[in-house]
Amino acid sequence: MRKIMEQQKLAKPQAAQIAETITNAVMEHRLAPGSKLSESRMAEAFKVSRTKINQALVMLAENGLVKKLPNRGYFVSSPGVAEAKEIFAMRNLLEPAIIRGVITHANKADIKRLKAHLVAEKLAREQSNRRAIIRLSGDFHMLLASMCGNRYIDKQMAELCPLTCLIIALYDVPNTPACPEDEHDNIVAAIEAGDEAKAIALMQHHLAHIENALNLDGASDIDEVDWEAILR
Ligand SMILES: [Zn+2]
Incomplete structure:
Protein backbone atom coordinates (compact mmCIF):
# COMPACT_ATOMS: atom_id res chain seq x y z
CA MET A 1 0.00 0.00 0.00
CA ARG A 2 2.76 2.39 0.98
CA LYS A 3 4.48 1.67 -2.31
CA ILE A 4 1.34 2.58 -4.26
CA MET A 5 1.04 5.84 -2.33
CA GLU A 6 4.67 6.63 -3.01
CA GLN A 7 4.16 5.94 -6.68
CA GLN A 8 1.14 8.24 -6.68
CA LYS A 9 3.19 10.95 -5.07
CA LEU A 10 5.83 10.62 -7.74
CA ALA A 11 3.26 10.53 -10.55
CA LYS A 12 2.89 13.56 -12.76
CA PRO A 13 -0.09 15.76 -11.84
CA GLN A 14 -3.40 14.82 -13.41
CA ALA A 15 -5.52 17.34 -15.30
CA ALA A 16 -7.81 17.83 -12.27
CA GLN A 17 -4.80 18.58 -10.05
CA ILE A 18 -3.46 21.08 -12.58
CA ALA A 19 -6.89 22.72 -12.71
CA GLU A 20 -6.89 22.92 -8.91
CA THR A 21 -3.40 24.47 -8.82
CA ILE A 22 -4.54 27.14 -11.28
CA THR A 23 -7.75 27.76 -9.28
CA ASN A 24 -5.68 28.19 -6.09
CA ALA A 25 -3.33 30.58 -7.88
CA VAL A 26 -6.37 32.67 -8.88
CA MET A 27 -7.80 32.48 -5.33
CA GLU A 28 -4.48 33.72 -3.95
CA HIS A 29 -4.20 36.49 -6.57
CA ARG A 30 -0.96 35.00 -7.93
CA LEU A 31 -2.54 34.64 -11.35
CA ALA A 32 -4.01 37.88 -12.65
CA PRO A 33 -7.25 38.22 -14.59
CA GLY A 34 -6.60 38.41 -18.32
CA SER A 35 -3.28 36.50 -18.15
CA LYS A 36 -2.51 34.43 -21.23
CA LEU A 37 -2.25 30.72 -20.43
CA SER A 38 0.37 29.44 -22.85
CA GLU A 39 -0.08 25.68 -23.15
CA SER A 40 3.55 25.04 -24.10
CA ARG A 41 4.88 27.13 -21.19
CA MET A 42 2.51 25.40 -18.79
CA ALA A 43 3.45 21.93 -20.08
CA GLU A 44 7.07 22.83 -19.43
CA ALA A 45 6.42 24.16 -15.91
CA PHE A 46 4.11 21.30 -14.83
CA LYS A 47 6.34 18.75 -16.61
CA VAL A 48 3.37 17.15 -18.37
CA SER A 49 2.14 16.84 -21.95
CA ARG A 50 0.25 19.65 -23.67
CA THR A 51 -2.72 17.27 -23.93
CA LYS A 52 -2.98 17.15 -20.14
CA ILE A 53 -2.69 20.94 -19.90
CA ASN A 54 -5.43 21.22 -22.50
CA GLN A 55 -7.70 18.89 -20.48
CA ALA A 56 -7.16 21.07 -17.39
CA LEU A 57 -7.95 24.24 -19.36
CA VAL A 58 -11.15 22.72 -20.76
CA MET A 59 -12.25 21.92 -17.17
CA LEU A 60 -11.54 25.49 -16.07
CA ALA A 61 -13.34 26.92 -19.10
CA GLU A 62 -16.45 24.93 -18.12
CA ASN A 63 -16.71 26.78 -14.82
CA GLY A 64 -15.82 30.15 -16.35
CA LEU A 65 -12.45 30.66 -14.69
CA VAL A 66 -10.66 30.71 -18.04
CA LYS A 67 -11.86 31.70 -21.50
CA LYS A 68 -10.81 30.40 -24.90
CA LEU A 69 -10.48 33.06 -27.57
CA PRO A 70 -10.57 31.96 -31.23
CA ASN A 71 -7.04 31.65 -32.68
CA ARG A 72 -5.53 33.15 -29.53
CA GLY A 73 -5.78 30.37 -26.97
CA TYR A 74 -6.72 30.40 -23.29
CA PHE A 75 -6.77 33.38 -20.92
CA VAL A 76 -7.71 33.79 -17.25
CA SER A 77 -11.22 35.29 -17.31
CA SER A 78 -11.48 38.97 -16.71
CA PRO A 79 -15.07 39.60 -15.61
CA GLY A 80 -16.46 42.97 -16.64
CA ALA A 213 -15.28 48.10 -1.28
CA LEU A 214 -14.71 47.42 -4.99
CA ASN A 215 -13.78 50.15 -7.36
CA LEU A 216 -15.90 49.06 -10.29
CA ASP A 217 -14.37 51.72 -12.57
CA GLY A 218 -10.85 50.42 -11.98
CA ALA A 219 -8.70 48.35 -14.27
CA SER A 220 -5.57 46.31 -13.72
CA ASP A 221 -2.42 45.86 -15.76
CA ILE A 222 -1.74 42.42 -17.19
CA ASP A 223 1.74 40.99 -16.88
CA GLU A 224 3.43 37.97 -18.40
CA VAL A 225 2.79 34.86 -16.25
CA ASP A 226 5.76 33.55 -14.26
CA TRP A 227 4.66 29.89 -14.05
CA GLU A 228 7.69 28.76 -12.02
CA ALA A 229 6.85 31.37 -9.35
CA ILE A 230 3.23 30.20 -9.27
CA LEU A 231 4.24 26.54 -8.79
CA ARG A 232 6.83 27.35 -6.14
ZN1 LIG B 1 -16.25 36.53 3.61
Whole structure:
Protein backbone atom coordinates (compact mmCIF):
# COMPACT_ATOMS: atom_id res chain seq x y z
CA MET A 1 0.00 0.00 0.00
CA ARG A 2 2.76 2.39 0.98
CA LYS A 3 4.48 1.67 -2.31
CA ILE A 4 1.34 2.58 -4.26
CA MET A 5 1.04 5.84 -2.33
CA GLU A 6 4.67 6.63 -3.01
CA GLN A 7 4.16 5.94 -6.68
CA GLN A 8 1.14 8.24 -6.68
CA LYS A 9 3.19 10.95 -5.07
CA LEU A 10 5.83 10.62 -7.74
CA ALA A 11 3.26 10.53 -10.55
CA LYS A 12 2.89 13.56 -12.76
CA PRO A 13 -0.09 15.76 -11.84
CA GLN A 14 -3.40 14.82 -13.41
CA ALA A 15 -5.52 17.34 -15.30
CA ALA A 16 -7.81 17.83 -12.27
CA GLN A 17 -4.80 18.58 -10.05
CA ILE A 18 -3.46 21.08 -12.58
CA ALA A 19 -6.89 22.72 -12.71
CA GLU A 20 -6.89 22.92 -8.91
CA THR A 21 -3.40 24.47 -8.82
CA ILE A 22 -4.54 27.14 -11.28
CA THR A 23 -7.75 27.76 -9.28
CA ASN A 24 -5.68 28.19 -6.09
CA ALA A 25 -3.33 30.58 -7.88
CA VAL A 26 -6.37 32.67 -8.88
CA MET A 27 -7.80 32.48 -5.33
CA GLU A 28 -4.48 33.72 -3.95
CA HIS A 29 -4.20 36.49 -6.57
CA ARG A 30 -0.96 35.00 -7.93
CA LEU A 31 -2.54 34.64 -11.35
CA ALA A 32 -4.01 37.88 -12.65
CA PRO A 33 -7.25 38.22 -14.59
CA GLY A 34 -6.60 38.41 -18.32
CA SER A 35 -3.28 36.50 -18.15
CA LYS A 36 -2.51 34.43 -21.23
CA LEU A 37 -2.25 30.72 -20.43
CA SER A 38 0.37 29.44 -22.85
CA GLU A 39 -0.08 25.68 -23.15
CA SER A 40 3.55 25.04 -24.10
CA ARG A 41 4.88 27.13 -21.19
CA MET A 42 2.51 25.40 -18.79
CA ALA A 43 3.45 21.93 -20.08
CA GLU A 44 7.07 22.83 -19.43
CA ALA A 45 6.42 24.16 -15.91
CA PHE A 46 4.11 21.30 -14.83
CA LYS A 47 6.34 18.75 -16.61
CA VAL A 48 3.37 17.15 -18.37
CA SER A 49 2.14 16.84 -21.95
CA ARG A 50 0.25 19.65 -23.67
CA THR A 51 -2.72 17.27 -23.93
CA LYS A 52 -2.98 17.15 -20.14
CA ILE A 53 -2.69 20.94 -19.90
CA ASN A 54 -5.43 21.22 -22.50
CA GLN A 55 -7.70 18.89 -20.48
CA ALA A 56 -7.16 21.07 -17.39
CA LEU A 57 -7.95 24.24 -19.36
CA VAL A 58 -11.15 22.72 -20.76
CA MET A 59 -12.25 21.92 -17.17
CA LEU A 60 -11.54 25.49 -16.07
CA ALA A 61 -13.34 26.92 -19.10
CA GLU A 62 -16.45 24.93 -18.12
CA ASN A 63 -16.71 26.78 -14.82
CA GLY A 64 -15.82 30.15 -16.35
CA LEU A 65 -12.45 30.66 -14.69
CA VAL A 66 -10.66 30.71 -18.04
CA LYS A 67 -11.86 31.70 -21.50
CA LYS A 68 -10.81 30.40 -24.90
CA LEU A 69 -10.48 33.06 -27.57
CA PRO A 70 -10.57 31.96 -31.23
CA ASN A 71 -7.04 31.65 -32.68
CA ARG A 72 -5.53 33.15 -29.53
CA GLY A 73 -5.78 30.37 -26.97
CA TYR A 74 -6.72 30.40 -23.29
CA PHE A 75 -6.77 33.38 -20.92
CA VAL A 76 -7.71 33.79 -17.25
CA SER A 77 -11.22 35.29 -17.31
CA SER A 78 -11.48 38.97 -16.71
CA PRO A 79 -15.07 39.60 -15.61
CA GLY A 80 -16.46 42.97 -16.64
CA VAL A 81 -18.41 45.26 -14.33
CA ALA A 82 -21.78 43.83 -15.44
CA GLU A 83 -20.60 40.25 -14.83
CA ALA A 84 -19.14 41.24 -11.47
CA LYS A 85 -22.55 42.61 -10.45
CA GLU A 86 -24.26 39.42 -11.66
CA ILE A 87 -21.90 37.28 -9.58
CA PHE A 88 -22.61 39.32 -6.45
CA ALA A 89 -26.35 39.19 -7.18
CA MET A 90 -26.08 35.37 -7.39
CA ARG A 91 -24.14 35.18 -4.14
CA ASN A 92 -26.74 37.40 -2.48
CA LEU A 93 -29.38 34.89 -3.54
CA LEU A 94 -27.46 31.79 -2.49
CA GLU A 95 -25.75 32.72 0.75
CA PRO A 96 -28.88 33.33 2.87
CA ALA A 97 -30.03 29.86 1.74
CA ILE A 98 -26.62 28.50 2.71
CA ILE A 99 -26.97 29.99 6.22
CA ARG A 100 -30.43 28.42 6.60
CA GLY A 101 -29.06 25.06 5.41
CA VAL A 102 -26.05 25.20 7.71
CA ILE A 103 -28.21 26.01 10.75
CA THR A 104 -30.45 23.05 9.86
CA HIS A 105 -27.76 20.52 8.91
CA ALA A 106 -24.51 21.39 10.65
CA ASN A 107 -23.47 19.13 13.52
CA LYS A 108 -20.96 19.79 16.29
CA ALA A 109 -18.05 18.60 14.14
CA ASP A 110 -19.04 21.11 11.42
CA ILE A 111 -19.10 23.98 13.92
CA LYS A 112 -15.68 22.84 15.10
CA ARG A 113 -14.39 22.92 11.51
CA LEU A 114 -15.77 26.43 11.03
CA LYS A 115 -14.05 27.60 14.21
CA ALA A 116 -10.77 25.97 13.17
CA HIS A 117 -11.07 27.87 9.90
CA LEU A 118 -11.55 31.15 11.80
CA VAL A 119 -8.37 30.41 13.76
CA ALA A 120 -6.48 29.83 10.50
CA GLU A 121 -7.81 33.14 9.14
CA LYS A 122 -6.79 34.96 12.31
CA LEU A 123 -3.29 33.48 12.14
CA ALA A 124 -2.92 34.53 8.50
CA ARG A 125 -3.93 38.08 9.47
CA GLU A 126 -1.48 38.16 12.37
CA GLN A 127 1.28 37.02 10.04
CA SER A 128 0.11 39.52 7.38
CA ASN A 129 0.14 36.60 4.94
CA ARG A 130 -1.89 38.25 2.20
CA ARG A 131 -1.98 35.19 -0.06
CA ALA A 132 -3.33 33.02 2.75
CA ILE A 133 -5.79 35.73 3.86
CA ILE A 134 -7.31 35.96 0.38
CA ARG A 135 -7.50 32.18 -0.15
CA LEU A 136 -8.92 31.49 3.33
CA SER A 137 -11.51 34.26 2.92
CA GLY A 138 -12.86 32.53 -0.19
CA ASP A 139 -12.54 29.09 1.40
CA PHE A 140 -14.73 30.19 4.33
CA HIS A 141 -17.70 30.72 2.01
CA MET A 142 -17.09 27.41 0.21
CA LEU A 143 -16.78 25.61 3.55
CA LEU A 144 -20.16 26.99 4.63
CA ALA A 145 -21.66 25.91 1.28
CA SER A 146 -20.28 22.38 1.76
CA MET A 147 -22.26 22.14 5.02
CA CYS A 148 -25.62 23.43 3.77
CA GLY A 149 -26.95 20.04 2.65
CA ASN A 150 -27.47 21.00 -1.01
CA ARG A 151 -24.84 19.74 -3.45
CA TYR A 152 -26.07 22.02 -6.26
CA ILE A 153 -25.58 25.12 -4.13
CA ASP A 154 -22.19 23.73 -3.10
CA LYS A 155 -21.25 23.29 -6.78
CA GLN A 156 -22.40 26.81 -7.66
CA MET A 157 -20.33 28.30 -4.85
CA ALA A 158 -17.24 26.35 -5.95
CA GLU A 159 -17.64 28.20 -9.25
CA LEU A 160 -18.62 31.62 -7.88
CA CYS A 161 -15.91 31.95 -5.18
CA PRO A 162 -12.86 31.79 -7.52
CA LEU A 163 -14.68 34.19 -9.88
CA THR A 164 -15.25 36.54 -6.93
CA CYS A 165 -11.51 36.37 -6.21
CA LEU A 166 -10.86 37.39 -9.82
CA ILE A 167 -13.25 40.31 -9.41
CA ILE A 168 -11.54 41.37 -6.19
CA ALA A 169 -8.15 41.12 -7.96
CA LEU A 170 -9.49 43.33 -10.75
CA TYR A 171 -11.49 45.89 -8.84
CA ASP A 172 -10.28 45.89 -5.25
CA VAL A 173 -8.70 48.97 -3.79
CA PRO A 174 -5.08 47.80 -3.22
CA ASN A 175 -4.16 46.36 0.18
CA THR A 176 -7.66 45.97 1.55
CA PRO A 177 -8.49 42.47 2.83
CA ALA A 178 -10.76 40.20 0.76
CA CYS A 179 -13.26 39.76 3.60
CA PRO A 180 -13.43 42.43 6.31
CA GLU A 181 -11.97 41.33 9.64
CA ASP A 182 -14.26 39.78 12.32
CA GLU A 183 -17.29 39.50 10.04
CA HIS A 184 -16.77 35.75 9.55
CA ASP A 185 -16.45 35.31 13.34
CA ASN A 186 -19.76 37.09 13.93
CA ILE A 187 -21.51 34.97 11.28
CA VAL A 188 -20.24 31.73 12.86
CA ALA A 189 -21.30 32.92 16.33
CA ALA A 190 -24.85 33.61 15.06
CA ILE A 191 -24.95 30.20 13.31
CA GLU A 192 -23.81 28.45 16.48
CA ALA A 193 -26.49 30.30 18.47
CA GLY A 194 -29.05 29.13 15.89
CA ASP A 195 -30.07 32.74 15.25
CA GLU A 196 -31.04 32.44 11.58
CA ALA A 197 -32.30 36.01 11.11
CA LYS A 198 -29.15 37.50 12.63
CA ALA A 199 -26.77 35.18 10.71
CA ILE A 200 -28.50 36.01 7.40
CA ALA A 201 -28.47 39.76 8.12
CA LEU A 202 -24.74 39.55 8.97
CA MET A 203 -24.01 37.63 5.76
CA GLN A 204 -25.97 40.15 3.63
CA HIS A 205 -24.13 43.00 5.31
CA HIS A 206 -20.83 41.15 4.73
CA LEU A 207 -21.48 40.65 0.99
CA ALA A 208 -22.56 44.28 0.60
CA HIS A 209 -19.39 45.32 2.44
CA ILE A 210 -17.18 43.37 -0.02
CA GLU A 211 -19.06 44.62 -3.09
CA ASN A 212 -19.04 48.23 -1.91
CA ALA A 213 -15.28 48.10 -1.28
CA LEU A 214 -14.71 47.42 -4.99
CA ASN A 215 -13.78 50.15 -7.36
CA LEU A 216 -15.90 49.06 -10.29
CA ASP A 217 -14.37 51.72 -12.57
CA GLY A 218 -10.85 50.42 -11.98
CA ALA A 219 -8.70 48.35 -14.27
CA SER A 220 -5.57 46.31 -13.72
CA ASP A 221 -2.42 45.86 -15.76
CA ILE A 222 -1.74 42.42 -17.19
CA ASP A 223 1.74 40.99 -16.88
CA GLU A 224 3.43 37.97 -18.40
CA VAL A 225 2.79 34.86 -16.25
CA ASP A 226 5.76 33.55 -14.26
CA TRP A 227 4.66 29.89 -14.05
CA GLU A 228 7.69 28.76 -12.02
CA ALA A 229 6.85 31.37 -9.35
CA ILE A 230 3.23 30.20 -9.27
CA LEU A 231 4.24 26.54 -8.79
CA ARG A 232 6.83 27.35 -6.14
ZN1 LIG B 1 -16.25 36.53 3.61
